[in-house]
Amino acid sequence: MTKFLKDINLKGKFALITGATKGIGRSTAVAMHQVGASIIAIGRNKSELSSLKKKLKTRIQCFQCDVRDYQNISKIIKNIKKIDILVNNAGTNLPEPFLNVKKSSLEMLLEVNIKAAFNVAKLCTDKMLKLKNRKKIGGSIIHTSSMFGLVGGPNRTVYSMSKFGIEGLTKGMAVDLATHNIRVNSVCPTFVATPRAKKYLADKEFSKYALNNIPLGRIATESDVATAITFLSSNAASMITGTNIIIDGGWTAK
Amino acid sequence: MFKKINLKNKTALVTGAGKGLGKACAIALAEAGAKVIIVSRTLSDLTKVEKIIKKTKGSCLKFECDVTDLNKFKSILNKIKKLDILVNNAGNNRPEHFTKVKKKNMEYLVELNMKAAFNVAQLCSRKMVELKNRKKIGGSIINMSSQLGRVGAPIRSVYNMTKFGLEGLTRGMALELSKSNIRVNSVCPTFVETPMVKAFFKNKKFKKEVLENIPLGRVAQENDVSTAVAFLAANSSNSITGTSLMVDGGWTAK
Numbered sequence: 001m002t003k004f005l006k007d008i009n010l011k012g013k014f015a016l017i018t019g020a021t022k023g024i025g026r027s028t029a030v031a032m033h034q035v036g037a038s039i040i041a042i043g044r045n046k047s048e049l050s051s052l053k054k055k056l057k058t059r060i061q062c063f064q065c066d067v068r069d070y071q072n073i074s075k076i077i078k079n080i081k082k083i084d085i086l087v088n089n090a091g092t093n094l095p096e097p098f099l100n101v102k103k104s105s106l107e108m109l110l111e112v113n114i115k116a117a118f119n120v121a122k123l124c125t126d127k128m129l130k131l132k133n134r135k136k137i138g139g140s141i142i143h144t145s146s147m148f149g150l151v152g153g154p155n156r157t158v159y160s161m162s163k164f165g166i167e168g169l170t171k172g173m174a175v176d177l178a179t180h181n182i183r184v185n186s187v188c189p190t191f192v193a194t195p196r197a198k199k200y201l202a203d204k205e206f207s208k209y210a211l212n213n214i215p216l217g218r219i220a221t222e223s224d225v226a227t228a229i230t231f232l233s234s235n236a237a238s239m240i241t242g243t244n245i246i247i248d249g250g251w252t253a254k
Numbered sequence: 255m256f257k258k259i260n261l262k263n264k265t266a267l268v269t270g271a272g273k274g275l276g277k278a279c280a281i282a283l284a285e286a287g288a289k290v291i292i293v294s295r296t297l298s299d300l301t302k303v304e305k306i307i308k309k310t311k312g313s314c315l316k317f318e319c320d321v322t323d324l325n326k327f328k329s330i331l332n333k334i335k336k337l338d339i340l341v342n343n344a345g346n347n348r349p350e351h352f353t354k355v356k357k358k359n360m361e362y363l364v365e366l367n368m369k370a371a372f373n374v375a376q377l378c379s380r381k382m383v384e385l386k387n388r389k390k391i392g393g394s395i396i397n398m399s400s401q402l403g404r405v406g407a408p409i410r411s412v413y414n415m416t417k418f419g420l421e422g423l424t425r426g427m428a429l430e431l432s433k434s435n436i437r438v439n440s441v442c443p444t445f446v447e448t449p450m451v452k453a454f455f456k457n458k459k460f461k462k463e464v465l466e467n468i469p470l471g472r473v474a475q476e477n478d479v480s481t482a483v484a485f486l487a488a489n490s491s492n493s494i495t496g497t498s499l500m501v502d503g504g505w506t507a508k
Contacts, residue, residue, distance in 0.1 A: 007481055008259070171507040178469030178504050190493070215432030220493040227258060227490045236485070239444070239478035241470055242507020243500035250432050253425040253496020 007236035011036035014082045015233065018067050018120055019090030021048035023194030024144055024229075027222035028087050031230045033059060040080060042067065042090070067116040077123045082131060085233045086124040088117050089144040091162075093196070095155035106158050113162035117143065118169060125173075128182055138181040140233045143170050144225075145186035147248040154209075163188075167244065174242030183241035185232045190248035192220045215250030258490040261288035265337050266487065268292055269321050269374055270344030272299030274448035275398060278476035279341045282484045284312030291334055293327075293344075295320045321370040324377075331381050338391070339487045340378040342371050343398040345416075347450065349409040360412050367416035371397065372423060379427070383434050393436035394487045397424050401444050401502040417442075421498060428496030437495035441482045444502035446474040469504030 015032050019025035021043030029039045029052060038059040043049050049062040063076045067090045077083070091113045094105040121141060128139045148156050149163030166186060174184040191197045191210045201207045201219065211217060228245045231237055246252060266283045270276035272294030284290045284307045292314060294300050300316040307314040317330045321344045331337070345367045348359040375395060382393045402410050403417030421440060428438040445451050445464050451473070455461040465471060482499050485491055500506060 007477075174504045174507045175469050178471065181470065183470070215429050216435070216437070216493065216495055217432065218493070224491075224493040228494070231485055231490070236481045237478075239470065239472075239474040239501050239503050240482070240499070242504035243502070245494065245499060246497040247491075247493045248497070249493045250428045250496035253428045 008231060008234045009036055010085070010230075010234060013037045013084040013233075014040060014080070015085035015087060016040040016042065016077070016080070016083050016124055017087040017089060018042045019144075021045045021052065023196060024189070024192060024222055024225045025087065025089040026052060027226035028089065028229045029060075030056070031223070031226040032085070032233065035230060035234070037085065040083070042073070042076070067120055068111050070119055073116075073120060074123050077127055080127065083124050083127045084137070084139050086121065086128075086141045087144070087229055087233070088121050088124075088141060090116065090120075091144060093156075093159045095159070095200070097155055098157045101158055109158045109162050113159070114165050117166060121169070121173065125177065125182065129180060135181045138183065138235070138238065140237070141173065141177075141182065141184045142229050142232050143184075143186040144229075145170070145188045145244060147188050147190050147246065147251050149186065149188050149244075150246070150252050170244065171242050178241060183232075183237070185237075185240060185242070186244040187225055187228050187232070188244045188246045188248060189220050189225045190214055190251045192222055192225055194222060213251055213254075214248070215253070218249065220247055220249065259286055259484060259488045261286040261339070261484075261488060264288045264339055264487075265334065266290050266339035266341065267334075267337055267378060268341040268343055270294060270398075271303060272296045274450060275443070275446060275476055275479050276341065276343040277303050278480035279343060279483045280314070281306055281312075282477075282480035283339065283341070283487060284314060285310060286484050286488065288339065288487075289313040289315070291330070291337075292316045293319050293321065293330065321374055322365055324373050327374060328377060331377055334381075336385055337378055337381045338393050340375065340382075340395045341398065341483055341487070342375050342378075342395060344370065344374070345398060347410075347413045349413070349454070351409050352411040355412055363412045363416055367413070368419050371420060375423070375427060379431060379436065382436055389435045391435075392489070392492070393434070394491075395427065395431075395436060395438045396483050396486050397438070397440040399424070399440035399442045399498060401442050401500065401505050403440070403442055403498070404500070404506050424498065425496045432495060437486075437491070439486045439491070439494060439496070440498040441479060441486065442498045442500045442502060442506075443474050443479045444468055444505045446476060446479055448476060467505055467508075468502070469507065472503065474501055474503065
């Protein structure tokens with residue numbers, strides 16, 4: 001194995017992934033497991049968690065939890081032995097035109113995409129810092145952001161607000177945690193063929209809008225994003241912090 | 255998944271491959287299986303790089319050429335069968351206070367960092383689109399930019415100008431080449447322990463100032479950058495185009 005590929009080796013690392021039951025979270029769990037990581041999967045859906053457990057067989061712990069449930073998530077994180085990597089992925093979207101955004105939608109998105117993301121990041125960081133030799137072995141936090149963390153899009157005001165927020169959190173955390181050698185980055189995908197986006201893309205007009213805006217002319221795959229997250233989590237990215245990997249087929253380059 | 259960082263059957267051209275980042279990139283790409291065309295002004299440097307690559311059973315072809323010599327560079331491209339990856343790396347820096355920048359230094363840096371970079375990119379792109387099934391197999395161009403392509407710094411006005419320019423070129427190229435499935439990105443390293451930077455670091459005060467500006471508290475190693483380049487060169491970054499990968503230890507997150 002080349003030195004380069006050795007750098008992308010997560011043997012002995014514990015990776016906590018929220019929103020691990022579907023889409024990007026699930027693909028990332030599979031990818032990181034493949035390169036040796038032990039996975040701590042957090043998700044709301046029990047049967048999807050057990051199917052993930054069945055797929056990975058070894059080095060996998062599953063916890064059924066809604067990340068908005070602070071008591072529950074903090075108890076889970078407290079009881080885990082060690083965390084080296086956090087994939088802060090749980091998030092959602094309720095697209096609505098700005099003028100019609102319901103108060104309940106706004107509150108829900110801020111609750112999940114911002115407050116829960118912040119709390120999970122904080123709890124996991126506390127756990128990561130418990131390790132005496134953290135500074136030596138390093139740590140990595142990856143936020144699942146979006147290209148809508150960098151530009152706006154129709155019916156995406158609340159989503160953009162929440163993801164721009166995550167971009168800010170990424171930079172602030174990176175600066176504060178650098179002294180502990182914990183790196184903090186985000187990934188900013190375009191539309192990905194996840195169960196959620198597939199629903200949007202089923203609308204012909206929407207699909208046309210998306211593809212017309214992606215110079216590469218295709219939507220991203222879950223694996224495109226999982227690969228970038230795994231890269232950021234590994235020593236191959238040991239000088240990369242406070243930034244993002246934009247996986248948008250050129251959407252934001254325009 | 256990390257089979258995706260496999261460059262077997264790919265041909266990669268690296269400019270400025272005699273030392274520093276170019277040398278490290280050439281070695282990394284060869285390690286990942288690519289046939290590497292190394293270009294530099296200094297034949298003795300190329301011979302050393304060739305030796306390292308051949309030692310690990312890598313494939314390598316060397317050409318002595320100053321990239322500002324457009325005709326000579328063209329003749330290299332005429333000698334190679336196909337091209338899949340370009341690491342547009344050759345560049346230089348002559349730090350001077352803005353009010354004291356010598357005309358000849360400004361012209362030299364614009365000539366090399368911008369004009370030659372543009373010409374090399376254009377000639378290589380033309381070569382890449384020649385391949386009938388390019389759209390199917392894809393291609394990747396990585397421009398060697400800098401964190402100073404994103405933020406300013408003392409006595410770097412000309413360097414800033416050239417690297418900001420390269421960031422613009424990256425985005426423009428990405429949009430136009432996406433039809434051919436050629437992805438174009440840049441990497442933006444902080445100060446890297448290259449021969450060029452080591453010379454700057456003889457100034458203790460400068461070194462201290464640099465380290466104070468990198469939250470991770472260390473300068474980058476050549477390997478940190480070559481890994482990022484290999485990631486962008488391979489299918490691992492299939493949906494990534496028109497963007498830049500910051501390898502700056504948090505410098506621009508502040």
